[in-house]
Amino acid sequence: MWLRCGCPSRSVSTSLRVLASPLRVLGLRRCNTAAFMPESAGFGGVSGRSGLQEFSVSSSESFWAAVARHRLSWIRPFTAVQDCDLSRGRIRWFEGGKLNVSVNCLDRHVHTCPDRVALIWERDEKGTEVRYTYRELLEMTCRVGNLLRRHGVKKGDCVTIYMPACPLAVASMLACARIGATHNVVFAGFSAEALADRIRDAQSSTVITVNQGVRGGKILELKKTVDIAVQSCPTVQQVFVAMRTDNPVAMTARDIAIEEEMLKEDVVCEPATMNSEDTLFLLYTSGSTGKPKGLVHTQAGYLLYAAFTHRYVFNYHDGDVFGCMADIGWITGHSYAVYGPLANGGTTVLFESTPIYPDPGRYWDMVERLQINQFYGAPTAIRLLLRFGNEWVNKYDRSSLKTLGSVGEPINTEAWEWYYRVVGEERCPVVDTWWQTETGGICIAPKPSDPDAEIVPGMAMRPFFGIKPVLMDTEGKVISGNDTSGALCLAQPWPGMARTIHNDHQRFIETYCQPYPGYFFTGDGAYRSVEGYYQITGRLDDVINVSGHRIGTAEIEDAVVRTTNKPKGVFAFVVLKKNVDVEEADLSRQLNDIVSEKIAKHACPDFIQFVQRLPKTRSGKIMRRVLRKVVELDLDSLGDLSTLDDPAAVQEIIQGHRELLSK
Numbered sequence: 175m176w177l178r179c180g181c182p183s184r185s186v187s188t189s190l191r192v193l194a195s196p197l198r199v200l201g202l203r204r205c206n207t208a209a210f211m212p213e214s215a216g217f218g219g220v221s222g223r224s225g226l227q228e229f230s231v232s233s234s235e236s237f238w239a240a241v242a243r244h245r246l247s248w249i250r251p252f253t254a255v256q257d258c259d260l261s262r263g264r265i266r267w268f269e270g271g272k273l274n275v276s277v278n279c280l281d282r283h284v285h286t287c288p289d290r291v292a293l294i295w296e297r298d299e300k301g302t303e304v305r306y307t308y309r310e311l312l313e314m315t316c317r318v319g320n321l322l323r324r325h326g327v328k329k330g331d332c333v334t335i336y337m338p339a340c341p342l343a344v345a346s347m348l349a350c351a352r353i354g355a356t357h358n359v360v361f362a363g364f365s366a367e368a369l370a371d372r373i374r375d376a377q378s379s380t381v382i383t384v385n386q387g388v389r390g391g392k393i394l395e396l397k398k399t400v401d402i403a404v405q406s407c408p409t410v411q412q413v414f415v416a417m418r419t420d421n422p423v424a425m426t427a428r429d430i431a432i433e434e435e436m437l438k439e440d441v442v443c444e445p446a447t448m449n450s451e452d453t454l455f456l457l458y459t460s461g462s463t464g465k466p467k468g469l470v471h472t473q474a475g476y477l478l479y480a481a482f483t484h485r486y487v488f489n490y491h492d493g494d495v496f497g498c499m500a501d502i503g504w505i506t507g508h509s510y511a512v513y514g515p516l517a518n519g520g521t522t523v524l525f526e527s528t529p530i531y532p533d534p535g536r537y538w539d540m541v542e543r544l545q546i547n548q549f550y551g552a553p554t555a556i557r558l559l560l561r562f563g564n565e566w567v568n569k570y571d572r573s574s575l576k577t578l579g580s581v582g583e584p585i586n587t588e589a590w591e592w593y594y595r596v597v598g599e600e601r602c603p604v605v606d607t608w609w610q611t612e613t614g615g616i617c618i619a620p621k622p623s624d625p626d627a628e629i630v631p632g633m634a635m636r637p638f639f640g641i642k643p644v645l646m647d648t649e650g651k652v653i654s655g656n657d658t659s660g661a662l663c664l665a666q667p668w669p670g671m672a673r674t675i676h677n678d679h680q681r682f683i684e685t686y687c688q689p690y691p692g693y694f695f696t697g698d699g700a701y702r703s704v705e706g707y708y709q710i711t712g713r714l715d716d717v718i719n720v721s722g723h724r725i726g727t728a729e730i731e732d733a734v735v736r737t738t739n740k741p742k743g744v745f746a747f748v749v750l751k752k753n754v755d756v757e758e759a760d761l762s763r764q765l766n767d768i769v770s771e772k773i774a775k776h777a778c779p780d781f782i783q784f785v786q787r788l789p790k791t792r793s794g795k796i797m798r799r800v801l802r803k804v805v806e807l808d809l810d811s812l813g814d815l816s817t818l819d820d821p822a823a824v825q826e827i828i829q830g831h832r833e834l835l836s837k
Contacts, residue, residue, distance in 0.1 A: 211486075213240040223624045230639040231666070237640060238267070238669055242478050245517075247282050248273050249447050252474070258667040261691045263683040266451055267475040267669045274445040275454060275477050276319075276352035279516035280312040281445075291521045294495065294544055295341050298388040298527040300536065303544065306341050308519075311348075314341065316443035317436040318349035324439070325412055325430070327380055329354030329446055332456065334378040336369060336400055338362045338387040339502050339524040342416050342432075344512055346382050347502070351454060351473075354446035358456045358468070361503025362387050362394065363791070365814055366402035368466075372458050373407045375468055375676060381410055382432070384418040390531040397423045404428070450474035456676050457505055459611045467685075468676030469611055476614050477517055479670025483615040483638060484514030486622045487605055488548040488577050495574075497523040497546035499537070499555065505611040506581050510550060514615070529555045534562040538570040538597070549597075550579035554790060556589045561751045564596050572597065577621075579605045583796075584710045590631040608634035608710050610696065612686065614670030617641045618708050635707040640668045645702055646690050661714060662700040663693035745805045746779035747827070749788060758784050783834050787823045789815075800824055804831050 207222060208215040217236070220229045230237040235255040242252065252271030258264060283290065288309040295304045306314075327333060333350050335357055337343040343359070350357040358376040360369050373381065381404065387394035397415055401424070404410040414432040415425065425431070454473045458466040484490055496515050500506035502524070515522035523544060529537055529551075537559065541549060559566070578598050585593070585606050594604045608618040618634040618641065620627075629635070637643050645653040645660030653660045671694070675682040689695040699711040748765065750756075766778045789797040803812050804827055815821045 213237075213244050216240055223622055223627070227637065227639060231642045234640060234666060238478075241482060242268055242271075242474065242669075245481060246273060246474060246478055247278050252450060256667065256669075260667060260687055260694055263674070263679060263687045265667050265671060265673050267472075267667075268450040268478075271450040271474055272447050273450070273474055274352065274448055275473055275513070276315060276348045277445050278477060279348060279351075279513065280308060280315060283308045283516075283519040284312050287519070290519065292516060293341050293344060294521065294523045295339075296523055296525045296527065296540055296544065298391065298531070300527070300532055300539065301543070304341070311341065311345060313441040314345040314436075315348040315352060316441050317439040318342075318345050318432075319352040319443040320439040321414075321432070321435050322349060322355065322380065323353055323443075325380070327353065327355050330356070330453075331380070332356040332358050332376045332378045333380045333382060334369075334373050334376060335359045336362055336364075336381060336383045336396060337416070337502075338384065338389065338394075338396075338418065339507065339511070339526050340384075340418065341524065342384075343382075343502055344524065347455070347508075347512060348516075349443075352443055352445050354448055354452070356453045356455055358458070359503050359508070360458070361501055362396055363501075363503070366399045368814055369399060370403040370406045371466055372468070373403060373410060375458070375466065376456055377409050378407075379409050379411045380414070381412075382414045382416075384416045385423040386419045386421055388418060389526065390528040393419065393421075401426070448473050451673070455508070457508065457611055459505075467678075467681070469672040470674045470676055471614055471670075472673055475669030475671075477513055479615040479668065480509040480514035481517035483670075484510055484520075485518050487607065487616050487619045487638065488550070488579060489621065490515075490518060490520060490548060492519065494547035494576070495521045495523065495545055496548045496550075497525070497541070497544070498550040499525045499529075499552070500550070500581070505614070506550075509615050510581075529559055530562075533566070534559055535566040535569055538567050538572060541572050541575060542570040545574040547574055548577045548579065549575060550581060552582040553580050553585035553589055554582065554796065556580065556585065556593050560589055560592045561749075567596050572599065575602050577605060578602045579607055581607050581609075584608075584634075584712065585632055587632045594631070603629055604631075606632065606634050608698075608708070612672045612696075613664075613668075614672065617664065617668075618643065618710075630703075630707060633703070633707050633709045635709075637708070640666075642666050643700070643708060644693065645700060646693070650690055656702050656706050657704045659699060659701045659711065661690070662696045662698045662708075662710070663690050664696065665693055667694070744779045745781045745783065745801075747788060747801060748782055748784050749786070750784060758782075781834060783827070783830055785823075785827055785830060787820070787826070789821075789823045789827065790819050801827070804828055 211226060214220055214226060217229050220226055239255045248271055250272040252268035254269045257266040257269060289307050291305045292308045292311045293306040297303060333355050335343060335346050347357050347359065358372060358378060360372050381400055383396050383400045385397050387396045400413060404413065411428065413429050415429050416432045451472045454471050454476055456468045456470060458468050490496060498506065498511040500511060502511060511522055511524060523546065527536060575598060578593055590604060594600060603621060605619045605621045607616045609616045616638055618637050620629045620635045623636060642665040644663050644665045645658060646663050647653050647660055686695050697714055699714050701709045701711055762782045765782060769778045789800045791797060797818065800812055815824060
């Protein structure tokens with residue numbers, strides 16, 4: 175049912191133009207700040223982006239109160255803007271307020287524009303996209319919500335969702351929000367063991383999955399993975415199974431065919447009244463100890479921040495089509511494929527495939543076919559596509575693009591330049607965004623900015639409204655001035671930040687609040703330029719100490735190589751572009767010369783290993799811990815490799831490393 179509903183023949187742009195809402199974001203003009211941000215009319219003469227930024231930090235409560243009243247629909251208004259104490263890990267926003275997140279994402283838009291397209295599902299099979307209107311998505315959400323209620327899911331229960339990016343997964347998230355349940359979306363590439371860990375920690379009694387996933391032309395046996403996982407999860411009482419493919423799967427007594435049961439449900443589901451600080455979802459991220467951290471995000475603050483950043487960082491206008499390439503199993507997918515766009519009444523693309531399936535033109539074909547206006551992808555994917563050359567990009571019309579974004583890790587200058595010049599044809603600003611699962615939404619980005627403000631390649635640059643970054647030295651003191659580096663902390667709370675770690679608030683305090691009391695510690699290092707712009711230099715636990723000098727991963731990556739640490743020296747892993755014919759010894763010397771020139775002589779790697787590919791997750795992130803274990807010859811501690819896009823890459827690197835050391 176859910177694979178075949180929708181309205182693929184409907185024109186998205188036409189319906190959006192006719193039914194555009196009054197909340198249209200205009201380009202920022204110094205003389206018309208209120209048109210850019212309507213709330214600013216009550217900010218006492220504040221004008222321009224810099225003026226708004228200063229006011230949002232210096233008068234944080236007034237700023238966020240105005241934004242929350244204007245942009246969210248409340249059942250009961252909040253009575254207190256914030257009650258926060260970072261030193262104790264206490265974070266509370268908009269207390270006294272009551273609302274329902276699904277109503278903010280669906281019902282209020284259905285009242286004004288029911289036939290506006292909410293989702294465009296870009297299925298793995300190229301050219302078979304399916305569109306869902308806000309009315310259709312609301313009906314699907316209500317059916318799922320009623321089904322969950324009928325099967326005993328109550329307010330406060332946690333539902334684990336193990337599904338690919340698809341409309342039913344989004345409806346399941348919103349259905350949980352509608353009935354007051356918490357959702358725990360687990361990336362549909364994690365192993366049975368990783369899934370079981372997250373189910374147990376979340377204490378889920380209900381799991382929603384599909385028979386099989388489809389990605390890059392390959393079948394993923396998701397139901398079988400769930401079957402293995404729940405064997406060690408005594409809390410699980412029921413598993414709802416949807417059919418992504420036509421292939422039957424074994425069903426047990428706990429399994430329920432979700433499509434059949436949804437047909438029995440009403441298309442109206444009474445929304446639960448939720449407190450602002452009730453939990454909306456858990457999202458697990460790996461900790462340095464290897465034990466996953468279930469970060470807790472709550473209702474009002476998270477939704478407000480996701481919607482606000484989506485609208486202003488990307489200059490999203492009503493009628494635009496927003497293309498976030500992230501899977502819903504990651505925070506980027508939560509904030510910028512689901513909650514942010516839908517809260518803004520936007521049209522969002524769910525991408526099920528890979529950047530190179532069936533060929534390296536997949537992204538750009540999709541941009542042309544779906545008329546995507548804002549494109550948000552990972553630097554790793556951009557670097558991958560850069561290797562295939564310009565022809566795959568130039569083959570397709572990209573005139574619909576207005577803004578390009580990058581997320582997940584710092585983007586190196588070469589990739590940034592290619593993204594800007596080739597993909598965006600030198601007319602689309604590139605917003606290199608910095609944020610984390612913990613922050614809930616974008617914290618530092620080049621936009622929004624004044625019209626004539628510069629954008630520096632490879633820099634996140636400017637703090638978003640309400641964000642006050644600081645750099646700290648090794649003694650825990652704030653570093654003043656510019657042209658300096660330090661540990662990146664945030665000096666005051668913001669609505670979108672995580673509230674705690676599920677069942678372990680002490681760990682939350684120790685990780686984020688104790689390292690620099692009174693500040694939120696991000697775990698990243700950063701450089702503040704002479705102009706006051708911020709550049710992320712990488713995770714502080716990935717910083718390499720070479721001859722007493724601390725070198726960040728981003729600095730190394732920008733000079734072509736990637737490093738891990740070993741007592742006997744620095745190792746670099748290098749992937750060559752396709753069809754490069756060069757002697758490795760000659761290229762090693764050239765690379766060392768580049769590092770010496772661009773960074774410093776002491777940063778030159780002691781060993782350079784040329785590899786066909788690096789170990790990457792299916793979302794495109796490089797698994798640095800795997801490279802570190804290979805270098806340390808600690809192969810018994812490689813850990814779970816099931817999330818890798820191709821685990822065979824690890825064996826190739828191990829073999830190549832042995833050959834390198836034997837020379």
